[in-house]
Amino acid sequence: QAKQTGGGRTAVVTGVGAELAMRPAKSDRSVLDAIRDDELRLFYQPIVDLRDRRVVGVEALVRWLHPRFGLLQPGRFLADANRAGHVPDLDRWVLDHACADMATLLGRHGDTAPRRVYVNVSAATLALSVDDSVTAALAAAGLPGERLAVEISEDADLGTLSQAMPRLDALRRAGVGLVLDDMGTGSTSLRYLSQLPLQGLKIDRAFVVGLPHNAGDHTVVKLLADLAAGLGISVTAEGVESATQVAALLDLGVHYAQGFYVGRPQPLDALLTTLAGTPGR
Numbered sequence: 001q002a003k004q005t006g007g008g009r010t011a012v013v014t015g016v017g018a019e020l021a022m023r024p025a026k027s028d029r030s031v032l033d034a035i036r037d038d039e040l041r042l043f044y045q046p047i048v049d050l051r052d053r054r055v056v057g058v059e060a061l062v063r064w065l066h067p068r069f070g071l072l073q074p075g076r077f078l079a080d081a082n083r084a085g086h087v088p089d090l091d092r093w094v095l096d097h098a099c100a101d102m103a104t105l106l107g108r109h110g111d112t113a114p115r116r117v118y119v120n121v122s123a124a125t126l127a128l129s130v131d132d133s134v135t136a137a138l139a140a141a142g143l144p145g146e147r148l149a150v151e152i153s154e155d156a157d158l159g160t161l162s163q164a165m166p167r168l169d170a171l172r173r174a175g176v177g178l179v180l181d182d183m184g185t186g187s188t189s190l191r192y193l194s195q196l197p198l199q200g201l202k203i204d205r206a207f208v209v210g211l212p213h214n215a216g217d218h219t220v221v222k223l224l225a226d227l228a229a230g231l232g233i234s235v236t237a238e239g240v241e242s243a244t245q246v247a248a249l250l251d252l253g254v255h256y257a258q259g260f261y262v263g264r265p266q267p268l269d270a271l272l273t274t275l276a277g278t279p280g281r
């Protein structure tokens with residue numbers, strides 16, 4: 001396949017090797033280019049009530065359909081986007097499209113549609129413009145705030161969180177849900193758990209993976225479930241991959257779950273098909 005007229009050793013460099021040889025150390029294109037050229041895609045992962053298997057929500061997860069590298073997970077481009085200061089633009093794009101897709105879901109499924117779409121928001125967006133971006137996205141989609149929730153990674157530092165508090169309060173007043181993501185991995189002070197206007201928290205996959213046998217994971221999950229119950233907020237387990245994990249979670253009082261066992265991230269079309277075949281909320 002290497003039709004090199006010059007022959008020599010470049011002729012044997014094909015496939016991945018050829019691509020590596022051709023491309024710069026980093027992608028030459030940024031997330032801003034991806035937005036402009038319509039290369040971002042949203043996948044939706046169901047959030048399921050383990051007690052009755054209903055899909056109560058969906059989390060929007062961004063992908064980049066890169067012209068040269070194919071479908072990229074956020075782990076491949078978020079850090080660069082963050083360094084370049086492009087994350088607020090990315091998050092605004094995601095909010096706009098997730099709200100529009102939620103309006104589509106409501107149009108198709110009405111009362112049986114998932115209650116909310118959950119959108120991840122980075123610290124840079126929290127610090128800058130989360131309330132404006134959310135308000136604009138809801139208005140453009142004609143969606144009430146009750147249909148959206150914002151996920152804050154526990155990595156967001158304390159300064160950012162306290163600065164963002166008035167914006168988060170405004171979102172809460174507009175009915176938008178607020179969820180603390182990746183619980184247990186970050187450094188958020190427990191003080192913030194009672195101060196943030198939270199609707200729920202998500203237990204990171206790192207603690208679900210060892211259920212039911214790892215005693216340490218069992219203890220952490222129980223602690224977080226009890227904490228959520230004490231605060232009167234919901235608790236969702238991430239990264240649920242097996243029936244034995246589901247049983248352990250129910251036993252510990254965790255009622256909501258996400259993971260490959262209960263539903264993979266999928267494009268909107270596939271989600272619509274999935275929902276048509278499962279009980280609504």
Ligand code: C2E
Nearest residue numbers: 061062073074094120121122239240241258259260261265
């Ligand atoms: P997250 O919010 O904690 O999302 C969960 C991640 O776990 C997703 O990875 C999902 O595909 C993956 N996952 C779900 N179920 C399972 C499972 O059963 N097993 C395993 N091994 N993994 C599972 P993804 O899509 O690669 O996203 C990674 C992170 O990127 C997200 O973590 C979130 O922090 C961030 N992210 C995703 N979309 C956005 C976005 O639109 N904006 C921002 N700012 N961050 C985003």
Ligand code: MG
Nearest residue numbers: 059120151181
């Ligand atoms: Mg998340």
Ligand code: MG
Nearest residue numbers: 181182202238
């Ligand atoms: Mg998470």
Ligand code: MG
Nearest residue numbers: 182204205238
């Ligand atoms: Mg996580």
